[in-house]
Amino acid sequence: MTGDWDLAEECAQDAFALALERWQRDGVPRNPGAWLTTAARNRALDRLRRAVTGAAKLQEVAVLSTPTEPSDGDESGVADDRLRLIFTCCHPALSTEAQVALTLRTLAGLSTAEIARAFLVPEVTMAQRLVRAKRKIRNAAIPYRVPPAHMLPERTGAVLGVLYLLFNEGYAATSGAELMRTNLSREAIRLGRLLTGLMPDEPEALGLLALMLLHDGRRASRVDADGDLVPLEEQDRSRWDRDSIGEGLDVLALALRQRRPGPYQIQAAIAACHAAADSAADTDWAEIAALYGRLMAFLPSPVVQLNRAVAVAMADGPAAGLRLVEALETSGALAGYHLMPATRADLLRRLDRGDEAAAAYREAILLATTEAERRYLHRRLREVAGGDAGSG
Amino acid sequence: MRYLLLIADDEAMRAGWTPEDDAAMLAGYDAFGNEMGQRGVLRGGERLRPASDATTVRVRNGETLASDGPFAETKEQIGGYFVVDCKDLDEAIEVASKIPGAKHGSIEVRPIWEM
Numbered sequence A: 001m002t003g004d005w006d007l008a009e010e011c012a013q014d015a016f017a018l019a020l021e022r023w024q025r026d027g028v029p030r031n032p033g034a035w036l037t038t039a040a041r042n043r044a045l046d047r048l049r050r051a052v053t054g055a056a057k058l059q060e061v062a063v064l065s066t067p068t069e070p071s072d073g074d075e076s077g078v079a080d081d082r083l084r085l086i087f088t089c090c091h092p093a094l095s096t097e098a099q100v101a102l103t104l105r106t107l108a109g110l111s112t113a114e115i116a117r118a119f120l121v122p123e124v125t126m127a128q129r130l131v132r133a134k135r136k137i138r139n140a141a142i143p144y145r146v147p148p149a150h151m152l153p154e155r156t157g158a159v160l161g162v163l164y165l166l167f168n169e170g171y172a173a174t175s176g177a178e179l180m181r182t183n184l185s186r187e188a189i190r191l192g193r194l195l196t197g198l199m200p201d202e203p204e205a206l207g208l209l210a211l212m213l214l215h216d217g218r219r220a221s222r223v224d225a226d227g228d229l230v231p232l233e234e235q236d237r238s239r240w241d242r243d244s245i246g247e248g249l250d251v252l253a254l255a256l257r258q259r260r261p262g263p264y265q266i267q268a269a270i271a272a273c274h275a276a277a278d279s280a281a282d283t284d285w286a287e288i289a290a291l292y293g294r295l296m297a298f299l300p301s302p303v304v305q306l307n308r309a310v311a312v313a314m315a316d317g318p319a320a321g322l323r324l325v326e327a328l329e330t331s332g333a334l335a336g337y338h339l340m341p342a343t344r345a346d347l348l349r350r351l352d353r354g355d356e357a358a359a360a361y362r363e364a365i366l367l368a369t370t371e372a373e374r375r376y377l378h379r380r381l382r383e384v385a386g387g388d389a390g391s392g
Numbered sequence B: 001m002r003y004l005l006l007i008a009d010d011e012a013m014r015a016g017w018t019p020e021d022d023a024a025m026l027a028g029y030d031a032f033g034n035e036m037g038q039r040g041v042l043r044g045g046e047r048l049r050p051a052s053d054a055t056t057v058r059v060r061n062g063e064t065l066a067s068d069g070p071f072a073e074t075k076e077q078i079g080g081y082f083v084v085d086c087k088d089l090d091e092a093i094e095v096a097s098k099i100p101g102a103k104h105g106s107i108e109v110r111p112i113w114e115m
Helices: A005-025 A034-050 A052-065 A077-089 A096-107 A112-118 A123-139 A152-171 A176-198 A203-216 A242-256 A263-276 A285-298 A302-316 A318-331 A339-350 A354-367 A371-391 B011-015 B019-039 B089-097
Strands: B002-009 B042-047 B055-060 B063-068 B077-085 B106-111
Touching: A077 A096, A077 A152, A077 A176, A096 A112, A096 A123, A096 A152, A096 A176, A112 A123, A152 A176, A152 A203, A176 A203, A203 A242, A203 A263, A242 A263, A263 A285, A285 A302, A302 A318, A302 A339, A318 A339, A339 A354, A339 A371, A354 A371, B002 B011, B002 B089, B011 B077, B019 B042, B077 B089, B089 B106
Parallel strands: none
Antiparallel strands: B002 B077, B002 B106, B042 B077, B055 B063
């Protein structure tokens, strides 16, 4: 028989409860709010990892889960158990939604209500999702273990994918109503730290952590007071979180030292180019364009091609970028994607082709998915329309 | 844990195969049967007649309704199955991935409800 998921989860919950209890007993000041409580749980849990008493019950599960296999000579029972949990939660036989929900529930220790709020679904729906996922783990015998070496690259990719999705769910949130969601980014970073601690030889885990830290460092300047998106070139770089960026750069250096490049490391390297520049003009766009070229080898997606076109436009001028964008548009791969006409509009604007830019902005506005993006595109549209009136 | 591995592929596509293609497929299944038999995971399995020979049975309001054809109208049809006894889902997935039909069709892995 494979892992006893219920017992494992019960232990995880026990661990959180115990940690919380200790935290209160030891007199750490308790702050209001569910999220601070979560942070406290997390901190307490980190302490718990080192606590011998808490380890006993978890080791019991580990023995239960692998009765026929030797312990792989690892002595860190608790840490190892959490790694098993991560791989079980992110098993590809579970839907992505279920993977994310389980990860938040069992690894981040969020309540079902908190997860439901974060994904804007009723609590009942989220509870059902979790129940179904746990039932599948049990009935289909999804193993409770770290996958063997030949499966590890693929399965690690799935784990990293869940963390990055979690981060982006939070990162895309911009308004007060969605504040709960921004905390998802923090959870993703925390889980990323956990994962790199558990898998220190996995450069892509480090790459992802670096990428998230570098993005998160720019969070404060991404939207203005009205909640509108501020493009990178107009962001107030003095508001960037230098601690977060500094840590991101350190983590990226650690990853690159292993000389096994991958898509997360390359994306982090691109984010690092932005973070290192004092302004958009000072940015090493040629390097960024080259990095996007390398990223294409790992992620041959039209979105990567579009980003590369933007970098080329910055390095070699808008006309060079426009040629790439138009070629991509002809391929039809990104039909209906608002950033396609938005990018073309931006390049046409830079080329002083106001009428064509305005038409492309209008096209992008029709396709944009969020209010903030629409407002941004409308502002640009007024600029090009106004510029035309002035000069013409 | 026992799993049913349902092999689904597009019969119309296979109808266009040459005798050499067919022979290669059969050889692939022979090799799979030998490998998994030696490994001790194989509990059974059969090749099925085409979906055009299928009858689907449903009981509605106490009435037995038998109808022509497979239960789902999809591009792919169930062409055979194996029953395997594996230690967990990962092993079942790994075994399923070695079924020749996985390359052009798909394999549905269903845990068997042990009674």
